[in-house]
Amino acid sequence: MPGPGPALRERQLAHLARPGSGPALVVVDVQRDFAEPERLTAYGLTDDCRSALDLAVTRTQHLVDAAREHEVPVVWVELGSDPARPWRAGNWLRGGDYDAPMGPDEPCVLGSPGAEWFRLRPADGETRVVKRGYSGFLGTDLDTRLRAAGRGWLTVVGLTSECCVYATAQDAVQLDWPVVVPRDATAAYDLDVNAAALAQLALNVAVLSDADEVVGLWKRGAR
DSSP states (O other): OOOOOHHHHHHHHHHHHSTTOOEEEEEEOOBHHHHOGGGOGGGOOOHHHHHHHHHHHHHHHHHHHHHHHTTOOEEEEEEOBOTTSOOHHHHHHHHSOTTOOOOTTOTTBTTSGGGSBSSOOOOTTOEEEEESSSOSSTTSSHHHHHHHTTOOEEEEEEEOTTTHHHHHHHHHHHTTOOEEEEGGGEEOSSHHHHHHHHHHHHHHTOEEEOHHHHHHHHHHHHO
């Protein structure tokens, strides 16, 4: 998998671990329609893929708990599909009909059980951002809110690695945010797709890490 050499990676992580570096944890789309096994049968997941998804949710929860312990802001990015405002390009891409109304299988419809968080949820006062498409930054005030909070770099976790995690991380780096993506806190519905997504993230978007290393960076920056 491509990535920086040891010397470059050391410099990258040293920048993130400096005192006052201002980390934030961005949790993307760990919602029932994307994570609850009973709702994913159409994907034909293998046992190994189910295990990887379960691990990603578990490690994301670990990072949420650690972020709260170390006073790192947790930002919750969630899909909210609005039947009154269908994503027409998405309709076209998936079904070929740009003008079709939102179908019954649309994920994470606002107010539906499928839009609820899965196995983890925001605490009172934590920032929540509802998005319409893939990226947590597109059409939202996420960038403004992070800057107003004095943040300096982001850890992006959640589901899925090749889609909304990738889109959010890519927009973040283009908006001048250093981004870390822990391999063990994201997943896809196919192991090969996940591996390809991580390779592409490492090539152009983020420093790849794992949950424990990220917590170590937070601890070093808090000293």
